[in-house]
Amino acid sequence: MTAQVLTWALNQLQERRKVVLATVLTTSGSVPGKTGARLAMRADDGQWKGTVGGAGLEHRVLERCRGLLQSAKKPEAELLTYGLNKGAKGYEVTPLDSLCGGRVTIALEVMIPMPHVFIMGGGHCGEAIAGLLDQVAWPYSVHDTREEFSSQQLYPHAAQCITSTVADLMESENENTLKRFSDILLLGHDWAEDQERLLSLLSILNGAGRELDGEQAPRIGVIGSRSKWQSFEQEALSAGIPQDLLDQVICPIGMNIGAESPEEIAVAVVAQILSAHKGVGPDQPTWRQSS
Secondary structure, three states, X not given: OHHHHHHHHHHHHXXXXXXXXXXXXXXXXXXXXXXXXXXXXXXXXXXXEEOOOOHHHHHHHHHHHHHHHHHOOOXXXXXXXXXXXXXXXXXXXXXXXXXXXOEEEEEEEEEOOOOOEEEEOOOHXXXXXXXXHHHHOOOEEEEEOOHHHOOOOOOOOOOEEEEOOHHHHHHOXXXXXXXXXXXXXXXXXXXXHHHHHHHHHHHHHHOOOOOEOOOOEOEEEEOOOHHHHHHHHHHHHHOOOOHHHHOOOEOOOOOOOOOOOHHHHHHHHHHHHHHHHHOOOOOOOOOOOOO
């Protein structure tokens, strides 16, 4: 059962679903679940697999799993100790209405899926970004209208390499399929292709009513200047895309570090995605100051 639960949990992460894993760490006395018993629950619909022993204990664990999936924005872990008797005492013990009389400690771990980046435009910047994504072991896919810039030979570690027109690609995508990506980067060699990509993506996501946050829907980033974005923005507004959705698009992409070369731009872009994924702003200190 443990292997099945872990396999199921990994599959949910690959589908970009947040997962919480509950594991029985220690037990004493009479308890319904033994050490090593596990269950996992996924976000969205709360479906779960496995067991930590059933009965009132499992009900409470499932209840806490749902709460963590709703509140946790980054990886979290906590320990819960239950006394399987309504008269159980101790500041660290949660009593349950049970007659088993035992005691059990359960670890809850919230797991967040890694970013999956869709590189739309496999030129110099796309290749440099892919190289950094390989180093941090994040999955990515690549699209280009030119076969030589979207081949498996050029991107051997890509999850998917797609060569097609923008129209054909977008015909095969919808709100649900786009959720497999955390970030979509528009890096095309032709501004007209990037504009078509942007309008198509926003048209698909417009009816969803969701935030472009990398979880409900992919973040969208566009490489380019302010004048390029202003032109894209006017075209999108004319096509009926609401301003509040356009305001969520990142343009230009990447942290402002003075990047110029494709390699420097890649550093800025991957750092920006990492910052969003970790929920840490670039101005926040990464150390704890002493008092």
